[in-house]
Amino acid sequence: MANKKVAIIASSPGLETAYKALNIATAAAALDAEVAIFFTFEGLSIIHKDAEQMLKLRPGNEGLAEGFKKVNVPTVPQLLDMAKESGVRMIACQMTVDVMGLEKDHFIDGVELGGAAAFLDFAFDAQVTLNF
Amino acid sequence: MSREIQTDRVLECERLSCPMPVVKTKKAMEEMKPGEVLEVRATDKGSVADLQSWAKRTGHQYIGLIEENRVFRHFLRKASNNETKAEVKFPHTMSNEELNQKMDSSESIIVLDVREPAEYVFGHIPGAISVPLGQLEEKISQLDPGKEYAVICRTGNRSDMACQILAEHGFSKVKNVVPGMSQWQGATESDE
Numbered sequence: 001m002a003n004k005k006v007a008i009i010a011s012s013p014g015l016e017t018a019y020k021a022l023n024i025a026t027a028a029a030a031l032d033a034e035v036a037i038f039f040t041f042e043g044l045s046i047i048h049k050d051a052e053q054m055l056k057l058r059p060g061n062e063g064l065a066e067g068f069k070k071v072n073v074p075t076v077p078q079l080l081d082m083a084k085e086s087g088v089r090m091i092a093c094q095m096t097v098d099v100m101g102l103e104k105d106h107f108i109d110g111v112e113l114g115g116a117a118a119f120l121d122f123a124f125d126a127q128v129t130l131n132f
Numbered sequence: 133m134s135r136e137i138q139t140d141r142v143l144e145c146e147r148l149s150c151p152m153p154v155v156k157t158k159k160a161m162e163e164m165k166p167g168e169v170l171e172v173r174a175t176d177k178g179s180v181a182d183l184q185s186w187a188k189r190t191g192h193q194y195i196g197l198i199e200e201n202r203v204f205r206h207f208l209r210k211a212s213n214n215e216t217k218a219e220v221k222f223p224h225t226m227s228n229e230e231l232n233q234k235m236d237s238s239e240s241i242i243v244l245d246v247r248e249p250a251e252y253v254f255g256h257i258p259g260a261i262s263v264p265l266g267q268l269e270e271k272i273s274q275l276d277p278g279k280e281y282a283v284i285c286r287t288g289n290r291s292d293m294a295c296q297i298l299a300e301h302g303f304s305k306v307k308n309v310v311p312g313m314s315q316w317q318g319a320t321e322s323d324e
Contacts, residue, residue: 023150023151026151026155027150027151027154027155027182029155029158030154030155030158030186031154031158031185031186031189032156032189032190071149072147072148072149073149074148074149074152084156086158088154113275124294
C-alpha cells in the first residue's frame with residue numbers, strides 16, 4: 001500500500017478545533033498514513049500542558065458538553081497520547097510560540113518546534129491537507 | 133442471545149465514539165498473526181462504514197457484520213503480505229467453474245472449506261464441510277482418503293497448503309479450487 005501523507009494545520013481556538021484536528025489525525029494514522037499537525041496561534045493551546053483549562057467549547061456550543069459525555073468521546077489528552085503513540089508528528093510553530101512568549105517547556109512531551117518550512121517540507125508531498 | 137462465532141480475539145469497543153474503534157482495531161490487528169480473526173464489538177454507528185473503509189485501505193479482510201442488541205459485531209481477518217496473489221504449488225487444481233459444473237452434475241465430490249469459521253459462517257458453498265487449515269491435521273482422521281475432495285479457501289493459498297497436507301496423508305483424489313471463494317459465482321448459503 002502506497003504510503004499516504006496527511007498534513008494538518010490547527011490554528012483556531014476552542015475544544016472544537018482540538019477534536020477536529022486530533023480525530024482526523026489519529027484516524028489517518030490508523031489507516032497507515034504519515035501524519036503531521038502544525039499548531040499555530042490559538043491552536044497551540046491543544047498541546048499546552050494546561051490544555052484542559054485553556055480549551056473550552058465556543059460560546060453557544062456549551063450544550064454539546066452533555067453530548068460529549070453521553071457519547072463517551074475520548075479526552076484531548078487521550079487523543080494526544082494515541083496520536084503520539086501512532087507516530088503523529090506534532091510541530092509547534094516557532095514564530096507564534098515566540099510571539100506569545102511561550103517556551104518548549106509549556107508544551108507536552110513529544111512536541112517539536114519548527115518553522116513554516118519544516119511543516120511545508122512534510123506537506124509538499126501530502127495527498128491530504130487540512131486546516132482547522 | 134449472542135451467537136458464537138469462533139475468533140482469535142474479541143475487542144470491546146462498546147460505548148466508545150469515533151475515532152476509538154478504528155484506532156483500537158488497528159492496534160489489536162498489529163498484535164495478531166496473519167490469518168487470525170478479530171471480532172470488534174462497537175456501539176458507534178459510524179463504525180460500520182469506518183471499519184469497512186479501514187479494512188479496504190489497510191488490505192485486511194472485512195469478513196462480515198452482525199448487528200445484535202444495538203451492538204455491531206465486526207469480523208476482520210488479518211491478511212498476510214502475499215495474500216492477494218495465490219502462490220499455487222499443488223499441481224492438481226480445478227477452476228471455480230469446473231467445481232460448479234461438477235456440483236450441478238451431481239458427481240460425488242466433497243467440498244472442503246479450509247477458511248476460518250467466521251469466514252465460513254458469512255457465506256459458503258452449500259454442503260461444504262468446514263475444517264480451518266490450522267485444524268486440518270488434527271481432524272484429518274475424520275475424512276475419508278478414498279473420496280474425491282475439492283478444497284477451497286478465499287484466494288487459493290490456504291487450500292493449496294491443505295491439498296499438500298492431504299496428499300501427504302494418502303488422499304489421492306484432491307484438487308485445489310482456484311481462485312476460490314473470492315470469485316465464487318455459484319450458490320452460497322450462510323449461517324446468518
